[in-house]
Every structure is written in C-alpha cells, then in structure tokens.
Amino acid sequence: MRHLLVPKYVEQIARNGSLRSAAEELGITASALNRRILGLEEELGVEIFERHPSGLRPNIAGEILLKHFRDQIADMERVKSSIADISGQxxxxxxxxxxxxxxxxxxxxxxxxxxxxxxxxxxxxxxxxxxxxxxxxxxxxxxxxxxxxxxxxxxxxxxxxxxQQMFVVMSDKHPLAKKETVRIYECLDYALLLPKRPEGIRRMLDIAAEKTDTTLIPVLESNSLDLLRLMSQDSDALSFCLAINLRPNLKEDNLVAVPLLTPGIAPGxxxxxxxxxxxxxxxxxxxxxxxxxxxxxxxxxxx
Amino acid sequence: MRHLLVPKYVEQIARNGSLRSAAEELGITASALNRRILGLEEELGVEIFERHPSGLRPNIAGEILLKHFRDQIADMERVKSSIADISGQxxxxxxxxxxxxxxxxxxxxxxxxxxxxxxxxxxxxxxxxxxxxxxxxxxxxxxxxxxxxxxxxxxxxxxxxxxQQMFVVMSDKHPLAKKETVRIYECLDYALLLPKRPEGIRRMLDIAAEKTDTTLIPVLESNSLDLLRLMSQDSDALSFCLAINLRPNLKEDNLVAVPLLTPGIAPGxxxxxxxxxxxxxxxxxxxxxxxxxxxxxxxxxxx
DNA sequence: CCCACGTGTTGCAAAAAACGCAACACCTAA
DNA sequence: TTAGGTGTTGCGTTTTTTGCAACACGTGGG
Structure with a gap:
C-alpha cells in the first residue's frame, strides 16, 4: 500500500531503533528515510524521535503517532482482507x-x-x-x-x-504405567524430565509439588519437549505433558500417558x-x- | 498530512460523486485524480468505484475502504490534537x-x-x-x-x-401571562406561532395536542424561532420554546414564558x-x- | 591517545513519480 | 443534433524522491 509507506517507515525505525538498519530492511538508503522523517516532523510541527548517538527513539509524541500508525497498518490489512473476502477470494x-x-x-x-x-x-x-x-x-x-x-x-x-489436564508420560513397562491416575508424590521416586522454568507447564508442576511440601529435582531440564518425551522411552524417567500436546500414537514409541492428579490445585x-x-x-x-x-x-x- | 492524500481524494470523490468536481475542490486536475484512483485500484487488485456516465459511485469494496479512510482521517486529527495537547498548545x-x-x-x-x-x-x-x-x-x-x-x-x-421543559412565550399583557403553568388546550383559543414540521419541538407539541384530541392550527409556521418569538410581542399570539432556548432577558421585549404542562407525555x-x-x-x-x-x-x- | 565503527545529516545530480494540458470516447437531456 | 456532463489516455514538463558520497558527532577498544 503506497500511501502507508510513511507509517511503515516510522514503524520500522521504532522497531529497529536506528535509521540505517531500518533503511536497510526497507530497501532504501538512510538519507531517503531520514528526509521522510524530517518531512513528517515538519508537517506535524513536532519532533517525533529523540536523536541519540546510538540511534532514534520515539518521544512521547512519537509514541502516540506510532500507536496510530500501527493501528492504521493493521486496519488496512483488515480492510484488504474484507475486500478479498467479499470478492470471494x-x-x-x-x-x-x-x-x-x-x-x-x-x-x-x-x-x-x-x-x-x-x-x-x-x-x-x-x-x-x-x-x-x-x-x-x-x-x-x-x-x-x-x-x-x-x-x-x-x-x-x-x-x-x-x-488442560496434565499427563505423566513414561515407558509402558514402568511400574506406574498400569495405574489409572498418578499423583505428584508418586513421581518423586523416579528420575524426572522437566521443561525449563519459564514454561507454563513447569510452573504448574512446581505449584503442585509445593502443595505436597516437596521440590521437583529434574535429571534433565530442557525446552525441547520432544527430547523429554523420547528420554522416557526405555527408561524409568518420567516426563510431563499437556492433554493438547499428547502424541496421538504413543504406543508406537512404547510409551503411555497417565493423568496426573493435582487435588486442590486448579488445572492450568x-x-x-x-x-x-x-x-x-x-x-x-x-x-x-x-x-x-x-x-x-x-x-x-x-x- | 501528505500521506493521507489518497484517503482524502477517495473521500472527496465519494462525497461529490464525480471525479471532475472532486478534482476541482482538491485543486488538481481530473486526470491526476483519475490516475491516483486507478493506481489505488491496481494496488488493491479490485475496483472500488462503479463507473456511471453520471460519475463515480463506491461499490461494496469501495464502501468498506471509504469507511476505513474516513476513520483514518478522523484518527489522524485526533492524533494531531493529542500531540498538540501534550506540547501544551x-x-x-x-x-x-x-x-x-x-x-x-x-x-x-x-x-x-x-x-x-x-x-x-x-x-x-x-x-x-x-x-x-x-x-x-x-x-x-x-x-x-x-x-x-x-x-x-x-x-x-x-x-x-x-x-427539556417546554415554555409558552407570550406578551406580558396576555390573559395567560399571570398563570403559573399552562396546558395545551388553554392555548387553542389564541393564534399559534409554530416551528415548522421536522423540528423536534414541533413534534412534541403535535403529540401533546393529539393526546387531548385536538390539532394545532398555526397562523404562522416558520423555522426561524426568532421570528416566532418576536411575533408574540404586542399580540395575543403564542409561541413555544425549549428551556435551553429561552431568551435570558425576555422582560425587555415585554414577553413572559410560562411552563407548558403536558401530563402523560414524557418531556423531550x-x-x-x-x-x-x-x-x-x-x-x-x-x-x-x-x-x-x-x-x-x-x-x-x-x- | 587515536582509530574504527556506529550513529544522523546534508549537497548535488540522476531517476522516478506526479502533474497539467489537450484530445478523445461515451452518455444524457434539451 | 447539439451542448454539457462524465471518465480516460498520450505526451511533455514539473516536482518530488532517491542514491551516492561526504561530513559531523559520539563511543568503545587497543
């Protein structure tokens, strides 16, 4: 959209924090981009960027304008989408x-x-x-x-x-594999494969453990959930998983998933x-x- | 705002219904304006105006775009206003x-x-x-x-x-002038000066009259409320007025305003x-x- | 200390876009 | 048929935008 060039330019500069890098991504020179901004500021009668030796930063007026420009770009996408929709595309x-x-x-x-x-x-x-x-x-x-x-x-x-119900994933030969449900304290006897900290599922597990006055000490922490699940294969280690993320055909990997009961704690x-x-x-x-x-x-x- | 030219152009065309007249108001030639629209339509991949021998009319896609452009223009005004406001202007x-x-x-x-x-x-x-x-x-x-x-x-x-309370305005020597309140049927004996039909106050009066099974037959209908009020001076004719529109110093014109009671009818x-x-x-x-x-x-x- | 590297800015010439003019094709109402 | 309205298009000109190169300034590291 040709008439949204200026908004896009401003957005890109705000995103990158500098004229030159923004110019490069936009496929134009820094001087051209600079003049566009200067022209815009002249039109508005107000500066919209603070000039630091490290680059450009939107000032208060710039933040207001930036919000407006972002909305404008998003709205245009919506409009184009609507138009494409009514033309049956x-x-x-x-x-x-x-x-x-x-x-x-x-x-x-x-x-x-x-x-x-x-x-x-x-x-x-x-x-x-x-x-x-x-x-x-x-x-x-x-x-x-x-x-x-x-x-x-x-x-x-x-x-x-x-x-989302949580499940414990383990080898199908695991002592816990035949149970209908598992509780968190039953897991403590086995090696634990846990997702890394910021993840929501890890937080749920931590809370559940805290409730039973224990701490989960993993033998392996990772943010690759695949890795964790595969580690369960042919071992006694336990990994954890949300209902939505259960592999459809666990049996082929010789794995089973048993629901994890966490009484007194709201499911995530x-x-x-x-x-x-x-x-x-x-x-x-x-x-x-x-x-x-x-x-x-x-x-x-x-x- | 330079980058809002296209939206403004589209808006003006939709408002005027023709390229040439829009172009004139915008201070450019019809050919320039035409090419802008053609370019925009090419960008969108869709026509936004129906071409009639009598001029241009937005089609469905055009209506969607038009709404967006109008919002965009108005939003920009709001943003400029915000920016002017924070800079203390x-x-x-x-x-x-x-x-x-x-x-x-x-x-x-x-x-x-x-x-x-x-x-x-x-x-x-x-x-x-x-x-x-x-x-x-x-x-x-x-x-x-x-x-x-x-x-x-x-x-x-x-x-x-x-x-808004309605008032009857009349000469201060009028028989009704001393009353605390007046009802609509009491007015029927005098010449009536009424606002013309589409006005809201006229509609209120008509409803009030209908409620008492009468019709208001004015001696003068006008959409100049000033005229109506002045006609009341030195005559027995009655004019009507909303509280917000009562002249602050009616006495100087030898006029008085008495509240009009319309029981059973919600005030406007x-x-x-x-x-x-x-x-x-x-x-x-x-x-x-x-x-x-x-x-x-x-x-x-x-x- | 200075040098290298990052930043934004500016002068100038070239390229690109926009414009106005005039002519054309079309429709409609007088 | 004519006169007046519409949109559209080719072309030469004008305006705007761009890229290149150089400059000025601040910062961090050898």
Whole structure:
C-alpha cells in the first residue's frame, strides 16, 4: 500500500531503533528515510524521535503517532482482507503467537486443513516464551495468541478458554504405567524430565509439588519437549505433558500417558484469543473461530 | 498530512460523486485524480468505484475502504490534537452539529468562553434538520452533536442526556401571562406561532395536542424561532420554546414564558454526544465535557 | 591517545513519480 | 443534433524522491 509507506517507515525505525538498519530492511538508503522523517516532523510541527548517538527513539509524541500508525497498518490489512473476502477470494495472512507446549500436534493439523480449503490464506507461527506471546499482540506483530496460563490477560481477549489436564508420560513397562491416575508424590521416586522454568507447564508442576511440601529435582531440564518425551522411552524417567500436546500414537514409541492428579490445585487454562479491542481481519477471525470450535470439542470450556 | 492524500481524494470523490468536481475542490486536475484512483485500484487488485456516465459511485469494496479512510482521517486529527495537547498548545478544530432549537443562546456563550481560554481551538457549527445532525457524525463531517429528540440513537453515544421543559412565550399583557403553568388546550383559543414540521419541538407539541384530541392550527409556521418569538410581542399570539432556548432577558421585549404542562407525555430529551465507538480528538472531547457540565448544572440529567 | 565503527545529516545530480494540458470516447437531456 | 456532463489516455514538463558520497558527532577498544 503506497500511501502507508510513511507509517511503515516510522514503524520500522521504532522497531529497529536506528535509521540505517531500518533503511536497510526497507530497501532504501538512510538519507531517503531520514528526509521522510524530517518531512513528517515538519508537517506535524513536532519532533517525533529523540536523536541519540546510538540511534532514534520515539518521544512521547512519537509514541502516540506510532500507536496510530500501527493501528492504521493493521486496519488496512483488515480492510484488504474484507475486500478479498467479499470478492470471494478469501485471502490474507495470519500471524499466530504461541508457546511450545501448545503447537506440537494441534496447530499443524488445523493449518494444513486451512491451506487446503483456502490456499490464498498464508500463515506465520511465532514460538515465544511465556508472556511474550501476549505482548506480541500489542504491536500487531501477531494477530492470534494460543497460550497456556497467560501472564498478561488485560491485553488478551479470550475466544476460547479451557482447562488442560496434565499427563505423566513414561515407558509402558514402568511400574506406574498400569495405574489409572498418578499423583505428584508418586513421581518423586523416579528420575524426572522437566521443561525449563519459564514454561507454563513447569510452573504448574512446581505449584503442585509445593502443595505436597516437596521440590521437583529434574535429571534433565530442557525446552525441547520432544527430547523429554523420547528420554522416557526405555527408561524409568518420567516426563510431563499437556492433554493438547499428547502424541496421538504413543504406543508406537512404547510409551503411555497417565493423568496426573493435582487435588486442590486448579488445572492450568489454555487460552486462544486476540488483542482486546481489536477487530481481526476476516481470515484471522475465521481461523480463530475454527481453533475455538476444535478446542471446544476436544476439551472442556470454562467461563 | 501528505500521506493521507489518497484517503482524502477517495473521500472527496465519494462525497461529490464525480471525479471532475472532486478534482476541482482538491485543486488538481481530473486526470491526476483519475490516475491516483486507478493506481489505488491496481494496488488493491479490485475496483472500488462503479463507473456511471453520471460519475463515480463506491461499490461494496469501495464502501468498506471509504469507511476505513474516513476513520483514518478522523484518527489522524485526533492524533494531531493529542500531540498538540501534550506540547501544551491545546490546538484543534471542533465541528458541532446541532439544530435551531438548541444553539441560540447556549452554544455561543460556551464557544466564546473556549475561544478566550484556548485561542488555538477553532470551531465549526452546522445547523441541520432533525435527524441530519446524527447522520453527519457517521462520515466524520462533525465531531459533536447537540440535538433535541434525536431520530437515530444507534449511532449517537450520549454524554449528556436530559429533559427539556417546554415554555409558552407570550406578551406580558396576555390573559395567560399571570398563570403559573399552562396546558395545551388553554392555548387553542389564541393564534399559534409554530416551528415548522421536522423540528423536534414541533413534534412534541403535535403529540401533546393529539393526546387531548385536538390539532394545532398555526397562523404562522416558520423555522426561524426568532421570528416566532418576536411575533408574540404586542399580540395575543403564542409561541413555544425549549428551556435551553429561552431568551435570558425576555422582560425587555415585554414577553413572559410560562411552563407548558403536558401530563402523560414524557418531556423531550436533549442529548449531547458523539459517534458511538469513536474516540474524539482531545479538544473536542474536552469541549463536549464542558457542554455536559454546563447542561448538567442548568438542567436535570436523566439516565 | 587515536582509530574504527556506529550513529544522523546534508549537497548535488540522476531517476522516478506526479502533474497539467489537450484530445478523445461515451452518455444524457434539451 | 447539439451542448454539457462524465471518465480516460498520450505526451511533455514539473516536482518530488532517491542514491551516492561526504561530513559531523559520539563511543568503545587497543
């Protein structure tokens, strides 16, 4: 969109913190970019960037303008999406922010399905640390967030919200493998394979352990959930997993999943939603709705 | 704002219904304007105007885009206003839509006050027919509407909402002049000076008359309320007026105003507000708030 | 200390975009 | 048929934007 060049330029500078690097990403020279900014500032009669030796930083006026420009860019995307929709093209691009615990099997299946039905709709998926997913909605980097136990719910408008049962994953020859359910203290006798700290599932486990006055001491910490699960194979080590992230065919790996009971502790919530107050492009809105339906049929819904 | 040229162009064309007339108002040639539109349509990959021999009309895609562009222009005004506000300038322009029944003494006083306190804030006042004031908010022609008995309240977000007592205005030698209150049937014996039909106050009078199974037959209908009031002087004719529009010093004209009782009929509501869902520029928001305070202290508030 | 590297800014000439003019094609109402 | 309205297009000119190179300034490391 030609007439949104200036907003895009300003956005890029704010994102990179310097003229030159922004200019490079935009495919123009720093001088051209600089003059655009100077011209804009002259039009406004106010400076919008603080000049530091290290680069440019939006001042207060710049922050206001930046917010407006970001909204403007996002709105234009929405409009283009609407227009494409009414002309029967159903095109658009959807950026999704999520965490490792969620994506593994659930998201790829839905995206594949969408790609078949609406080939013109493209996707971007950002794997972010706990808390960052919600933040990435604010500057419109991403449209949709699907997260477990979100940190900032003020900015997040949930469309789906449901509890996620935790499971203990172990070899099918494991002493605990035949049990209907497992409790946290029963796990302490075995080697533990735990996700690294910031993850929401790790936090849930820590809380559950604290409740029974124990501490979880892992033999292996990792943020690769695949690695943890595979380590369980042919060993007595235990790994943990959310319902949404259970591998469909665990048997082939000689693994079993047993529900983890955590009495007195509320199960963690999985939330899918968008930035509060924002109207999504039709493509994104539609996809979020199918995510919601899929989650609602697979898992319970809580209000 | 240089980068808002295209939105402004589209808006002007939609407003005028033709390239050439829009081009003239914009101070460019039709060919230049035409190429801008063609370029925009190429960027979008969709036509946004229907070409008729009589001119251009936005199609469905165009309507969507138009709404977005209008919002964009209005938002930019708001942003500029915010920026001016934080730099201590308190500048901006406020467009007010209202009806004859309201403005007479109330609005000018407030505007004068504002002009003294914030000289950089300028005003535009549109006197419109009943119903049109609310409509003019939709395309952001006006920022604030102050209307009596609005027709479309879906679009109108009220900030102040209060009842307006009706008064009968007559010569101070009139037989009814000494009464505390007057009822509608008591007026039927005298010549009536009534506002013309579409006005809200006329509608209130018609309803009140209907309730008592009579019809009001005016000797003079006019949409100049001043004219009506002056006709009451030195005659037995009666004119009608809202509380907000009572002349401060009626005595000097040898006139008196007696409250009109309309039992069983809800008094008409005076509403001051803005377009639902829109965030006003700071200058407009501030002015609307002073309007609200002024109305709330002078007249009752209804929720 | 200075040197290398990062930053934003500016002069100038070249390239690109936008513009106005005039002509054209079309429709409609007088 | 004519006169006046519409949008569109080719072309030469004007305006704007750009890239290149040089400059000025601040910072961190040898």
């Amino acid at each position: 159903r095109a658009g691009h959807i950026n999704i922010a999520t965490t490792r615990e969620v994506v593994q099997y659930f998201l790829p299946a839905l995206i594949k399905e969408s790609l078949i039905d609406f080939p013109a709709v493209t996707f971007g998926v950002d794997l972010l640390e706990r808390g960052e997913a919600e933040l990435s909605l604010v500057d419109n980097t991403n449209d949709i967030a699907i997260v477990f136990e979100p940190l900032r719910i003020k900015e997040l408008q949930p469309v789906y919200s449901g509890e 919530a999985l939330i899918a939603g968008h930035l509060r107050g924002r109207t999504l492009p039709v493509a994104a809105a539609r996809f979020l709705e199918t995510v919601n339906k899929e989650l609602a049929t697979k898992f319970a819904v809580i209000v | 308190r500048a901006g322009h406020i467009n007010i839509a209202t009806t004859r029944e309201v403005v007479q003494y109330f609005l000018p006083a407030l505007i004068k006050e504002s002009l003294i306190d914030f000289p950089a804030v300028t005003f535009g006042v549109d006197l419109l027919e009943r119903g049109e004031a609310e409509l003019s908010l939709v395309d952001n022609t006006n920022d604030i509407a102050i209307v009596f008995e609005p027709l479309r309240i879906k679009e109108l977000q009220p900030v102040y909402s209060g009842e 509501a005076l509403i001051a507000g803005h377009l639902r869902g829109r965030t006003l520029p700071v200058a407009a928001a501030r002015f609307l708030e002073t309007v609200n305070k002024e109305l709330a202290t002078k007249f009752a508030v209804i929720v």
